[in-house]
Amino acid sequence: MVEHYVSKSDVAYPDDLTLLKKVYDRICVERCWAEGSPEAAELAVVAMDVFRRGIFEEDALYRELRKSDRRGA
Template identity: 60%
Template sequence: MIEPHVSKSGVAYPDDLVLLKRIYDEVCEERGIIPGSPEASELAIEAMRLFSAGIFDEGTIGRRLRHH
């Protein structure tokens, strides 16, 4: 897991994007969401919203996206 850090600006660095993409891909596969679909777009937006709100933990983001 990537070490959490504090991003007061909400900026996602390359390692953060790798983490978010991995979680996004897992949730899409689990839920049968087709990449590029409106549902996939909503999931991506929610992942970035969580990150921007200061949630950096992979498990927390994954749980929240799975229940979104």
């Protein structure tokens, strides 16, 4: 089991942002959402929330973002 820690500083470093963007882009492509669309903007907010909750591993981020996506298929 992967242990996660909660970001107490709300700081996302460049590597964190790269990972978040990779997962964000993957879901947007799967859903055919244009960057800047309302759906993509909501996904970005959720991605940062997931990060703040301490989920930093790519597969876990992907699962959480897909699970939290209320507009997706």
